[in-house]
Structure formats: C-alpha cells, structure tokens
Amino acid sequence: MPIIKSHYNPPLIFKSGHISTIHAGLYRIVSGIYQKRERITLSDQDFIDLDWSYAAYHKNVSKLVVILHGLEGNAQRSYIKGTAKIFNRNGYDAVGMNFRSCSGEPNRLFRAYNAGASEDLREVIEHILTNHPQYSHIVLKGFSMGGNLLLKYLGEPIRVPKEVKAAIAISVPCQLKGSLDQMSRPENYLYNRMFIKSLQGKLLDKHASFPSLIKLEDIKNANSMLSIDNLYTSKAHGYKDATDYYKKCSSKQFIPNIKIPTLLINAKNDSFLSECCFPIEEAEGNENFYLEMPKYGGHVGFFGEGEAYYNEKRAFEFATLV
CATH class of the missing domain: 3.40.50.1820 (Alpha/Beta hydrolase fold, catalytic domain)
Structure with a gap:
C-alpha cells in the first residue's frame, strides 16, 4: 500500500x-x-x-x-x-x-x-x-x-x-543487523549498556542451571550485543552464529x-x-x-x-x- x-x-x-x-x-x-x-x-x-x-x-x-x-x-x-x-x-x-x-x-x-x-x-x-x-x-x-x-x-x-x-x-x-549497528553508536551507549547488563544477568541464570553449556568466563567477556548473540542467542536457538541468526530472523x-x-x-x-x-x-x-x-x-x-x-x-x- x-x-x-x-x-x-x-x-x-x-x-x-x-x-x-x-x-x-x-x-x-x-x-x-x-x-x-x-x-x-x-x-x-x-x-x-x-x-x-x-x-x-x-x-x-x-x-x-x-x-x-x-x-x-x-x-x-x-x-x-x-x-x-x-x-x-x-x-x-x-x-x-x-x-x-x-x-x-x-x-x-x-x-x-x-x-x-x-x-x-x-x-x-x-x-x-x-x-x-x-x-x-x-x-x-x-x-x-x-x-x-x-x-x-x-x-x-x-x-x-x-x-x-x-x-x-x-x-x-x-x-536486525542494521539495528545492531545503530545500537552501537555513541548516542545509544546508555540503552546498549542497560540491555547488555540485563542479558548478562539472564546468562548467569543459565550458567547456574546449565554449567556445562555456558562458561562463567565467557559470560563476563560478552560485553556487546554481538558477542552475546554469538555466545548464546544463536547457539541456544539452533543458528550457526549471530550473523546467521540476524539473517534468518529479520522480519523485513x-x-x-x-x-x-x-x-x-x-x-x-x-x-x-x-x-x-x-x-x-x-x-x-x-x-x-x-x-x-x-x-x-x-x-x-x-x-x-x-x-x-x-x-x-x-x-x-x-x-x-x-
């Protein structure tokens, strides 16, 4: 239309x-x-x-x-x-x-x-x-x-x-990739850090329940949305990596x-x-x-x-x- x-x-x-x-x-x-x-x-x-x-x-x-x-x-x-x-x-x-x-x-x-x-x-x-x-x-x-x-x-x-x-x-x-790039801009720093901190908290819960599937050190090192999606989001949901996840799940x-x-x-x-x-x-x-x-x-x-x-x-x- x-x-x-x-x-x-x-x-x-x-x-x-x-x-x-x-x-x-x-x-x-x-x-x-x-x-x-x-x-x-x-x-x-x-x-x-x-x-x-x-x-x-x-x-x-x-x-x-x-x-x-x-x-x-x-x-x-x-x-x-x-x-x-x-x-x-x-x-x-x-x-x-x-x-x-x-x-x-x-x-x-x-x-x-x-x-x-x-x-x-x-x-x-x-x-x-x-x-x-x-x-x-x-x-x-x-x-x-x-x-x-x-x-x-x-x-x-x-x-x-x-x-x-x-x-x-x-x-x-x-x-999704376009939005990820946008979120990495300086103007979105506070929003970005808020999301990362919240998601890291969720990953700590996953480590407590599934310690063999995700390591504490990897969670601490996942300091960006991209690294979180590479470490957890993509792998836990059947995607090869973050790029594969973004490509297949973008609604456009x-x-x-x-x-x-x-x-x-x-x-x-x-x-x-x-x-x-x-x-x-x-x-x-x-x-x-x-x-x-x-x-x-x-x-x-x-x-x-x-x-x-x-x-x-x-x-x-x-x-x-x-």
Missing part, C-alpha cells in the same frame, strides 16, 4: 527522540489495569506466562488483542498496559505474552527467547483458540523485538488462523508475504533503527501492509495527551477500520 501520511505532532519537548523514549520507558505509569496470570506448557515442556485483562462492562466478549513486548521487557511494561487499557475499554479482552524467561522466573530449558521465535507465538495462539474458543476476532500487536517476531510470524509459509484479523507493529528493528524479508491487514509505525527519530529498518519498498509492493513513519516518537515512545499514547490510539483505530 502507499505510505501512510502521519499526523503525529507531540508537544515540543517530546519532539526529542531520546526524551520520548526515556519518558515512556521510565516515567509513564498506567493505572487501572488488573492482570490475571495463566501459565501454559509448551510442546517442548517449557512454559510461557500470559497476563490477561478483561473488557470493562462487556459480556460475551469475542474480541481479543494479543500483545508482545520488546527485548528484556515483560507484560507489566507501561506500553503493554496502555495498549490493554484502550482495548479493554472498547470491548476487547487483552493478553500480554511474556516471552520465555521474562515473567520473573527463569524458564526450564537452556534456550529462552529471540527475535525470531515465532513458534512460541504460534503455540500461544493455538492455545487461545483451543482453550478460549469464544474469541473469533483476534488482533496482534508487537513492540520492538516483539514486533519483529510478529511480522516474521505473519509472513511465514504456515497459515495464520482465520480468527487473526489484523496486526500492528511498533518501533520494529525489522533488519517476510513482509512481502503478509496476507492480513498489518500496520507498522516506525518513527524517523528512533535512534534504535537504521535506514534499512524502514521497509518502504515492501510496503509499496504489498496491499496488506501499511507503513507509517512519523517524524517524531522515538523508540516505543509516541507520547500522547491524556491516558492513551499515540500508538495505542492508532492501533485501536486500525483494528476497528479493518
């Missing part, structure tokens, strides 16, 4: 990509959302925790939004709760999917999650359709790394269930095959995204894929006046229109 013209124009201070990113990540509080946890067992006997919230003042709800968080996030993040809140208030139940190891408890296996683990999303949707059959209208929304996983899932050869009607992806590094290559209405919103001042993370040609070549590139917004920022942020209003609007 043609590129969508964006009308997002935040207050002056939030025209800074960094302020938008930091404020949304550290200072935003979303109240009035009460989540109920469901643990499901996957086919490999690992588990995933789902955090549910429900439509306010509605009975016999048949609509559901499934929300995917970003790297080292969880379903309690404000961007997850903000999305759940606007959909709950408009007749949708909501479920936040915590990726393996992200719900506050280490997962059972040596593997955890990665940017291309679409098999886990597939199992979650199958679980929902089997155990919660009242949902005949499902909308998917993914943020950052979770958005990459979502777009990959939608464009893979395996059929997407008919109940999945639309998808929205926000701030997506759809070319899957966009031409998406067959349901899908909206991607990537801000032009998102410091996490390189130029190749804006899939303009792919959008122009796929009538089901809509690309909006606001001038402002930062990374998973998109400040909005009132309770709902811009990306949340746009997600609900898009889900309603399709």
